[in-house]
Amino acid sequence: MAVKNLIDGIREAMREEMARDERVVLLGEDVGKRGGVFRASEGLVDAYGEQRVIDAPLGESGIVGVAIGMALNGLVPIAEIQFADFIHPAFNQIVSEAAKIRYRSNNDFHVPMVIRAPFGGGVHGGLYHSQSVEAFFMHVPGLKVCIPSTPADAKGLLKAAIRDEDPVLFFEHKRSYRLVRGEVPEGDYTVPIGKARLVREGKDVSIFAYGLMAVHAEQAALALAQEGISAEVVDLRTLVPLDREAILQSVARTHRALIVHEANYTMGAGAEVAATIAEGALFELDAPIRRLTGPDIPAMPFNTPQEEHFMPNPEKIAQAARELCAL
Amino acid sequence: MAVKNLIDGIREAMREEMARDERVVLLGEDVGKRGGVFRASEGLVDAYGEQRVIDAPLGESGIVGVAIGMALNGLVPIAEIQFADFIHPAFNQIVSEAAKIRYRSNNDFHVPMVIRAPFGGGVHGGLYHSQSVEAFFMHVPGLKVCIPSTPADAKGLLKAAIRDEDPVLFFEHKRSYRLVRGEVPEGDYTVPIGKARLVREGKDVSIFAYGLMAVHAEQAALALAQEGISAEVVDLRTLVPLDREAILQSVARTHRALIVHEANYTMGAGAEVAATIAEGALFELDAPIRRLTGPDIPAMPFNTPQEEHFMPNPEKIAQAARELCAL
Amino acid sequence: MAKTKTSAGTTSSLGPDDVLRMYRSMLLVRTIDERMWVLNRAGKAPFVIPCRGHEAAQVGWAAGLRQGDFVLPYYRDLGVMVALGYSAKQAFLSLLGKAEELTSGGRQMPGHYGWRERHVITGSSPVTTQVLHAVGVAYASRMRGEDTVAACSLGEGSTSQGDFHEALNWASIYKLPVLFVVENNGYAISTTQSREMAVQDVAERALAYGMPGVAVDGTDFFACYEATRQAAERARRGDGPTLLEFKMYRLLPHSSDDDDRTYRSRDEVEAWKDRDPILRMQNHLLEAGSLTAEDNDALRAEVQAEVDEAIAYAEAAPYPLVEDMFKHVYAD
Amino acid sequence: MAKTKTSAGTTSSLGPDDVLRMYRSMLLVRTIDERMWVLNRAGKAPFVIPCRGHEAAQVGWAAGLRQGDFVLPYYRDLGVMVALGYSAKQAFLSLLGKAEELTSGGRQMPGHYGWRERHVITGSSPVTTQVLHAVGVAYASRMRGEDTVAACSLGEGSTSQGDFHEALNWASIYKLPVLFVVENNGYAISTTQSREMAVQDVAERALAYGMPGVAVDGTDFFACYEATRQAAERARRGDGPTLLEFKMYRLLPHSSDDDDRTYRSRDEVEAWKDRDPILRMQNHLLEAGSLTAEDNDALRAEVQAEVDEAIAYAEAAPYPLVEDMFKHVYAD
Numbered sequence A, B: 001m002a003v004k005n006l007i008d009g010i011r012e013a014m015r016e017e018m019a020r021d022e023r024v025v026l027l028g029e030d031v032g033k034r035g036g037v038f039r040a041s042e043g044l045v046d047a048y049g050e051q052r053v054i055d056a057p058l059g060e061s062g063i064v065g066v067a068i069g070m071a072l073n074g075l076v077p078i079a080e081i082q083f084a085d086f087i088h089p090a091f092n093q094i095v096s097e098a099a100k101i102r103y104r105s106n107n108d109f110h111v112p113m114v115i116r117a118p119f120g121g122g123v124h125g126g127l128y129h130s131q132s133v134e135a136f137f138m139h140v141p142g143l144k145v146c147i148p149s150t151p152a153d154a155k156g157l158l159k160a161a162i163r164d165e166d167p168v169l170f171f172e173h174k175r176s177y178r179l180v181r182g183e184v185p186e187g188d189y190t191v192p193i194g195k196a197r198l199v200r201e202g203k204d205v206s207i208f209a210y211g212l213m214a215v216h217a218e219q220a221a222l223a224l225a226q227e228g229i230s231a232e233v234v235d236l237r238t239l240v241p242l243d244r245e246a247i248l249q250s251v252a253r254t255h256r257a258l259i260v261h262e263a264n265y266t267m268g269a270g271a272e273v274a275a276t277i278a279e280g281a282l283f284e285l286d287a288p289i290r291r292l293t294g295p296d297i298p299a300m301p302f303n304t305p306q307e308e309h310f311m312p313n314p315e316k317i318a319q320a321a322r323e324l325c326a327l
Numbered sequence C, D: 001m002a003k004t005k006t007s008a009g010t011t012s013s014l015g016p017d018d019v020l021r022m023y024r025s026m027l028l029v030r031t032i033d034e035r036m037w038v039l040n041r042a043g044k045a046p047f048v049i050p051c052r053g054h055e056a057a058q059v060g061w062a063a064g065l066r067q068g069d070f071v072l073p074y075y076r077d078l079g080v081m082v083a084l085g086y087s088a089k090q091a092f093l094s095l096l097g098k099a100e101e102l103t104s105g106g107r108q109m110p111g112h113y114g115w116r117e118r119h120v121i122t123g124s125s126p127v128t129t130q131v132l133h134a135v136g137v138a139y140a141s142r143m144r145g146e147d148t149v150a151a152c153s154l155g156e157g158s159t160s161q162g163d164f165h166e167a168l169n170w171a172s173i174y175k176l177p178v179l180f181v182v183e184n185n186g187y188a189i190s191t192t193q194s195r196e197m198a199v200q201d202v203a204e205r206a207l208a209y210g211m212p213g214v215a216v217d218g219t220d221f222f223a224c225y226e227a228t229r230q231a232a233e234r235a236r237r238g239d240g241p242t243l244l245e246f247k248m249y250r251l252l253p254h255s256s257d258d259d260d261r262t263y264r265s266r267d268e269v270e271a272w273k274d275r276d277p278i279l280r281m282q283n284h285l286l287e288a289g290s291l292t293a294e295d296n297d298a299l300r301a302e303v304q305a306e307v308d309e310a311i312a313y314a315e316a317a318p319y320p321l322v323e324d325m326f327k328h329v330y331a332d
């Protein structure tokens, strides 16, 4: 198997799905000749033409709203939002429309579409090119939310998302695009939506994370192993549907839970994971649940020291796990 | 003290604050001659004129965006969103702008404004006139979120929100507008933002709720008292800042936690309350935490039986408390 | 570009039978509308959105389309639906939220249409979102080489929403077969047109997109039909979208929850009753001799009976089952 | 309504000293811009938004305002800021995210302006939001009876956003003193104007709001200045908002992260260099005799020295303290 970047997994998934199914189209700002600002769609307009790879006029509500219309009339759109921070103008179209169309029409209409957006910080993106927005969409029944952490998952999950019959929010950590490398199987395969990935088994503490933080958690676990702490790492991978079963089983094995994300603390995905455990595995716990997250400030500052301080990293994760295990 | 409707508390707060401070303006769809579709602003345009009570063109992004500009230039706008379900087109202006202006300008600019919106169901409003949207905004540092449950709190909290130097989302349960009555002090007073209200002390179980659900929880507690179950009821009242101290103290007294809201289960406010307890009072708990909430369906159906089934009510709350106490 | 069209009351492409059929649709719409209001006032129906005053425009523009075209109506468009074959029975099943209701199985409030078979796309309450969907629908049709048109409608107040701009912009850039139908009744709930826009005609908004904008007398069935037909032909030819404005008046309050006496005079409302689109059509048909007074009475009686029956049926029909509310959040 | 204005290179309301001062601002902007790019390529600055090609328009429109007017610039508006007195030092402090940086204390990316003292309202990255803020700012000024104007700017691509429509709609309904300044450089990153709109001139978009729209040669300082001054006077008189379009070219890639070779030809870029606004202004001044070649050289050297010093200062300046990142989420 070839070793590739995470963004290669994204691009391959799109290229192969567009080849496999002529209903698949891609629309977004600068996705055509420019290949997207991160080059995720490089080469696609040459391969599939301007009708299927559409440089959209600037406006996220328009992009998502038009994509919904396409999906309602037989296409399978992939709508790219240039940065997750800019998904908010489309919030109404996503929450009021995409999420509710199947339900409100009693199954007569549905919206098979994917909304892809790069998220997350650590790239000197400042307040508005660093945000994590996944938590908002977890509160919206009718949507699915995926965040891959490895190149192989990026490809397989995105393929599953494109083939899914319902709207999927697909967030890609932008720092991981070229930082995270790994083996990617050739050809066609999918990764099921709704299943967490057990990255590493352990018995002292469970670390729940996703996206770049799952990569960091694995590194933390390696460091902890040196010290004799056996950390289990669970990559949640899809936040909706959330693999509550996997979370509860892991806690039942380790009796300690550390949840890591880069998104703001309050009402981040960690709240739901913690609540799930508090409802379903309370008496398994030997220590309070711990959330290690971005702080409750509006977003990540641009300047180097403050940006660094905002981001969770392997050291901070390892330290939090150590503290939990000492309780 | 006179007994009034909840909506009277809202109207009095606006009328008095507009009299007290000429910088206060109200803008929204149909807030002028029509007095708002719920009549919250009845009489205000006659009292303060069309310059200060503005019938806005239809468009929530416009209403909130213009209000932000007003606030940046010395006014104190109250922006009314006709139904909370229609706040989503303004999501970008609220999340990217209002919430982040103080922070991003290093305190040079700030946005003293209130966004009021009726929310909640039980009025045959169907999918789009019944939603609870408070959870989205709890994830956004820079915003405050208030939800009054009594007429007195409605007035005092709204006054505090109008005088607050930061943007406040103020959600009013529309079913409680004329259903919930109570004594309202005459004249000027405020209710502090950030403090929960201990509705009723108890020792067997804590019920955390807000808005109409706090009223229902109180009724449930009365019923439970008949059976010898002593339920404590905490009206969270402001979701941001969340009175975590009050939550933890209550759990320390009762050792059981039931959280009630009408919003969808996953990632509703209950997730944060549960996570707070799991982090801060885990070893106080004698039973798993329980969330009694609206189900994870896109929104409340219009037809009578399904709408009724969606809404938590005193009976369901009492039943959930009973079950918790039996553990 | 923005011109008010009138019509001589005839058109080459509609035969006399067609015209009578449409007149019947208008009568049916009016009768349903009236009875819904009565049911609401009797405490039997929680919520009604009336369309009185809009019937000529609604039936007219729906009739100006072809079978197979996509329709994205808004909440006031009972007339559009009836023109497409939506029955009185369905209207009352929806009013009462009964299980058999075809647009949503009783999940949505009345006035939230959708009908897969007839290419009517499901709609929501937040205004103007459908206008973008129409653009995507038209893009997909064109991509497959089909010659269908997507027609969406909205009120004049709703043209102030950002989505309106984004949709017209998209459609004009890609020259898509979309009709943007604005039913201009002069009010957005209580807000008058002058507080919604600085232009006289909504049709002028088309200028920002290099698109034709046509203002039409919305109480004149033939004018509405004809303007729509021409715009649809233009779209089918590949010449791009059109903004159609039908000017009329909302004869009742915004909804059963509204009280319009707080914001408009009774004189104004009465004055508009002279231009009632149903009377206008009826008088035209009587004068032209296409309809006798007796036939007209018979038609009205027939429609009344149809509505009586529909109400009885809907009242007796069962509600949805509670357990069904958990279905169809996602594909099974 | 949408006409291209040109100018004779002179104007009654600017004295020769003013003109020279503005030319100096343009030179300073260009020099800062060049050196930022160099620092980025040397790995010392993570991110740069260039404004090369926009200088005449930016300095011109800023100069067309009065002290006390509100300014809501967009990320490419270094020229606007410099015209308002923003220093080279500040530009480089911002580039490097240093504590002393005035717009955000190093919190925001470069190009996100705000300056309370000079009535420059803090800006963000999501495009077009500021256009609505300008409307609210103007409403507040007018309510207090002040005669200040609010001028906001954005790129032509950003006029496709819904907020643009809502803002122009509001401003025109209430006849507010707002200038909507569009810097049309023909590209939204890689997307050409023809994929952003179906009209030739952005100024045509004004027609939808009954508002004047003026298209101006954006490489001509005098034309930009004059059009802005006139629109500002009109606004101050109470005659309402204006949409100003300045047409020019973005001579560099969109940002330091962009590579424009993927989407536009080198020939096209080279051709536009002939209309470099700085050269155009310089040649005009030299020809008019307002500036000698020696003075010009001296000015350029002076500006270079100022920038050298600014860079040295900014590089040596401290970063913000980590603990300060928790401040100012809410009022203390």
Ligand SMILES: Cc1ncc(C[n+]2csc(CCOP(=O)(O)OP(=O)(O)O)c2C)c(N)n1
Pocket (backbone or CB within 6 Å): B029, B058, B059, B060, B082, B086, B089, C076, C125, C126, C127, C154, C155, C156, C157, C158, C159, C183, C185, C187, C188, C189, C250, C254
């Ligand atoms: C996004 C959104 N905001 C507010 C509303 C509430 N609302 C429903 S209808 C309406 C007025 C619409 O007026 P117009 O577009 O002229 O249509 P009309 O009702 O007159 O046919 C408003 C404000 C809504 N449904 N959606």
Ligand SMILES: Cc1ncc(C[n+]2csc(CCOP(=O)(O)OP(=O)(O)O)c2C)c(N)n1
Pocket (backbone or CB within 6 Å): A029, A058, A059, A060, A082, A086, A089, D076, D125, D126, D127, D154, D155, D156, D157, D158, D159, D183, D185, D187, D188, D189, D250, D254
């Ligand atoms: C809401 C939003 N969507 C997308 C972006 C990403 N983005 C930044 S600049 C830009 C192009 C803007 O083009 P234009 O308005 O013409 O201004 P120019 O950069 O050419 O000066 C895009 C798409 C953004 N900043 N905000």
Ligand SMILES: [Mg+2]
Pocket (backbone or CB within 6 Å): C155, C156, C157, C183, C184, C185, C186, C187, C188, C189
């Ligand atoms: Mg209307």
Ligand SMILES: [Mg+2]
Pocket (backbone or CB within 6 Å): D155, D156, D157, D183, D184, D185, D186, D187, D188, D189
């Ligand atoms: Mg541009």
